[in-house]
Amino acid sequence: MASSTHAVPGAPVNGARIDARTWIAVFAGMLGAFMAVLDIQITNSSLRDILGTLSATQEEGSWISTAYLCAEIVVIPLTALFTRSLGxxxxxxxxxxxxxxxxTLCGAAWSLESMIVFRMLQGFTGGALIPMAMTLVMTRLPPSKRAVGMAMFGLTATLAPAMGPTLGGYLSELYGWPSIFYINWVPGVLLIAGMAWGMDKEPMQLKQLVHADWLGIAFMALGLASLTIFLEEGNSKDWFDSSFIITFAYLALFGILGWIATSFVRPNPFVNLRLYGQRNFLVAxxxxxxxxxxxxGSSFLLPLYLGQIAGYTPMQIGEVIAWMGLPQLFVMPFAAALSSKIDNRIMCSFGLLLFGGSCLMNAFMDASTGYDQLMFTQIIRAIGQPFVMLTLSNFAMAGIAPKDMPSASSLFNMTRNLGGSIGIALLATALTNREHFHSARIGESVSLASNATQTRLDQLTQAFIANGIDPATAGNQAIAAIDRIVRRESYVMAYNDGFWIVGLILIGAIGAIWFADKVKSPGGAGGGGH
Structure with missing residues (x-):
């Protein structure tokens, strides 16, 4: 493909030297994306402490994450418009x-309502940082350096979901839950300083905001926010048995269809949905x-399993999850170097095979599975993920017209976040349903009419009596102990089913990547998509 396809107004020509200012600006952008993705799940491992302080129930507390996700996914498509208007x-x-x-206000929240409002505002301001990082790579670096930039961006997308619960649990245990919000000041100040020094001032074009397609923006905000609420809250409210969920399903459908209709009618939509008509972009x-x-999905299942079944503390869970992050730091530069030499479809297929395979390896856990057994699968997952993230970014941006770079970045990142919401909703529902299924099936075998069950009950009862408990209480405690084992085993099987689902979907996606055209990262001598 001609290198002109990759040329961006103001971007350096291929092979140009990049000064320290530009690299610092790009690195600052990566810090922002990492911080925004990290904050999606950083509250998960500290939720019990937060809810205790704010006197809220578990179900009410789910809105702390939902509010952030809603606002973040709404602002991502608006990023291109705000960038054109403000610079x-x-x-x-x-x-x-x-x-x-x-x-800071989240850390100082005095009630559940104030926390939800501040989390929503935090998501609305932080969501823009994700697509902006990708746009900076495409507009500030020459084609020969974009593989390095995309590798850095890929790390933010894969490391942050793994590190969110880990860092949150670690900080909460040492300094209390407000610290998970205050820690943002470290990368935030570095980001502002990096932008101030690394980028030139640009004129404002506020007319762009005045003449923007505000009807389309309203439809988009309604559709995406309603879809996120539908996905995040569906499982806890029994999906279509709830009038609340049905209402948001209709609002999501109305908003998204309205957004699509206005985008194709207006001459200058705020984000270009026609990009989905390009095959490479659609596949990516x-x-x-x-x-x-x-x-x-994997970042949702594994900490939940380790906390519920293995009884790990947030700090111990963090040590297991860390193995999904550390190897990526070494694999990503290698993947970036390969991406300019090898057909990216091969690299992506290899990454999906490792990522999906590691999930299938996790589908054979039992109640004793812990750190030692999980470390190997985490390392395999960490090796696979960079190959996928880097190559998908290359597919998404190959052949995109310069003026559409911000739109492409926004839509690509919005779709990934939506996929995350769909994955968690799917797995939360699967966990509930499969636990009930396995509990019923095990219950058929573990019945009071079974000789094996009676023998085990007698053994447990005698053990409790030997500890000084009266026979009636000992008998009840023995039945309760058997019931706990049945529930534990049914949950383990449900977690295994969850990993089966994720693994099979990832491996099944290998076929889809071959519908894309052959693409390589632009090398030092030029070239791009082929």
Missing amino acids: ARRYMMITTSLFLLFS TALSAVIGMGLY
């Missing part, structure tokens, strides 16, 4: 400053949703 440097500095303000964004399911 990339000014917009990044303003939105990061507001993100830090709302992060569809697989981006699948990867979102895999990334957020």
Whole structure:
């Protein structure tokens, strides 16, 4: 493909030397994306402490994550419009400053309602940082350096979901839960400083905001926010048995269809949905949703299993999850170097095979599975993920017209986040249903009419009596102990089923990548998509 396809207004020509200022600006953008993705799940391992302080129930507490996700997914498609209106440097500095303000207010929240409002505002200001990082790579680096930039961006997308619960649990245990919000000041201040020094000032074009397609924006906000609420809250409210969920399903459908209709009618939509008509972009964004399911799904299942079945503390869970992060730091530069030499479809297939295979390896856990057994699968997952994230970014951006780069980045990242929400909703529902199924099936064998069950009950009863408990109480405790074992085993089987689902979806996606054209990262001598 001609290198002109990759040329961006103001971007250096291929082979140009990049000064330290530009690299610092790009690195600052990566810090922002990492921080925004990290904050999606950083509250998960600290939720019990937060709910205790705010006197809220588990179900009410789910809105702490839902509010952040809703706002983040709404602002991602708006990023291209705000960048055109305010300029990339000014917009990044303003939105990061507001993100830090709302992060601080989250740490100082005095009630559940205030926490939900501040989390929503935090998501709205932080969501822009994700697509902006990808846009900076495409607009500030020459084609020969973009593989390195995309590798850095890929790390933010794969490391952050794994590290969110880990870092959250670690900080909560040492310094209390407000610290998970205050920690944002470290990367946030570095980001603002990096943008201030690394990027030139750009003129504002506020007319872009005045003449924007606000009807389309309203439809988009309604559709995406309603879809996120539908996915996040569906399992806890029994899906279509709830009028609340049915209402949001209709609102999501109405909003998204309205957004699509206005985008194709208006001459200058705020984000270009016609990009989905390009085959490479369509394949890349569809697989981006699948990867979102895999990334957020595996990060949802494993900490839950380790906390509930293995009885690990947040700090111990963090030590297991860390193995999904550390190897990526070494694999990503290798993947970046290979991406300019090898057909990216081969690399992506290899990554999906490792990622999906590691999930299938996790589908054979039992109640004694812990750190030692999980370390190997985590390392395999860590090796596979960079190959997928880097190559999908290359597929998404290959052949995109310069003016559409911000739109492409916004849609690609929005789709990945949506995929994460779909994955967690699917797995939460599967866990509930499969636990009930396995509990019923085990219960058929473990009945009071069974000789083996009676023998085990007698053994447990005698053991409790030997500890000084009266026979009637000992008998009840023996039945309760058997019931706990049945529930534990049925949950283990349900977690295994969850990993089967994720693994099979990821491996099934290998076929889809071959519908894309052959693409390589631009090398030092030029070239791009082929």
